[in-house]
Amino acid sequence: MIVSKHLLGLAGVRREEISLILQTAQFFKEVLSRPIPKVPTLRGKTVVNLFFENSTRTRISFELAEKRLSADSVSFSASGSSVAKGETLLDTVRNLEAMKIDMIVIRHHASGAPHFLATMIDAGVINAGDGRHEHPTQALLDMMTLLDKFGTLEGLKVAIIGDVAHSRVARSNIHGLRAMGAKVALCGPATLLPRAPREAFGNDIEIFTNVDDAIRWADALNVLRLQLERQASGLLPSIREYANYFGVTRRRLEAAKRDVVIMHPGPINRGVELESDLADSEFSVILDQVTNGVAVRMAVLYLKSGGDLEVANGAA
């Protein structure tokens, strides 16, 4: 199997490659449980984390993954850099590349920014979230968490609830889960659902505009963060109304399957998309997602750091 040196999104990524990343991540999870949770695998490699948008979880997760693999890593924030003086993205990155770096992890508010870079520079590019487009490592860690819980993704019913239309997490999850044989449902107010989801993602996508129906249907709920600016842009009457109609609550969960799990990419608006108590309940795997994030990112950095590779018979 040929693995590209870039990870730009999960659209078009084959099941074999996703499986390879998830299998490799399991080995890195074992590394993270060792007395010294560090291996010398990427010694001598230099990774730059370019974050043009605010981030806590993803950025720290990538930084930890790089350090656990012994890579030299540097982190960059747009504020306080030459970007604030008007430097273009390409000039910024070309300057960094002239400093002999091997890989760039980029988060950018513009959809397609990682794709653009991948065509312009030699270093490997890992997408850590671009605009409304994709957030592939988040979807991979979501899939790893579901695999830990259910053992397989084949036929698993996953309901993605909330602001699907503007969510890069949702988009990567839809592509990844469908490639792995899971069934995906989208649920949210009509203003926050993609316009033609079946045309965009496939005819087997379920659509629910009633959250109770989605909860009854699903084995797992992936509850998205409601971006509060959506109310200001006229897509929601009020936050309270959204919470009443689409918030996932313990009362609503009474109709769910007994072993249903709740995921959330964070940060949570407690009491809006998810009842505060539920975020810390026995149904929640939110902190497992965070732990798996480091292992998944280690796997991605490891597999992508060797360039275009043929990996014999998977990683296990």
Place this chain on the structure above:
Amino acid sequence: MPATAPHIKIKGEIMDAIGLNRTLSRLAHEILESNRGVDNLVVVGIRTRGVQLAERLLEKIESFEGRKLPLGSLDVTLYRDDLAYRQQALLSRMKQPRIQATDIPFDLDGKVVILVDDVIYTGRTIRAAMDALMDFGRPAKIRLAVMIDRGHRELPIRPDFVGKEIVTTPGEEIRVQLANVDGVDGVLLVEVTQAQT
């Protein structure tokens, strides 16, 4: 570039099943003699065949001493120093590194670790294994047991317990075969060539 496929030619049988079993018995005795018993001893096999050989050694030690020793398994892929050469490895069809599980469910601090592998060649795998062991604890000693020493060392590493030393050329390989992995016990000397397809 035309594709190539490895062609394996068997040049000779170095050990049959009886010889392999006899050698394992001798290695078990040597380990016990050298350690003056089983006190403080733990065994770690390097995946894949090192683990299988370690299991056999432990069975023998248990039959001689009546005590079952702790067994761990170690994968050294993440400690290898050749990640940067993997793309070239692809071009020359060398074997790609594949991560396997590591499982050391006991404390290594102060223990005498018998590290077991099937073949020692350049010494780089053993170097990686020692680095990995140090991340799990601080053993009192690490001693190395191998079934075959085929020479051509690139690092100053010498095994403490050797089943058999075989003089080989770089084009030759040693295949240690074990019944529960390969269906048969024995050691073969083979020549691997890249045939044009």
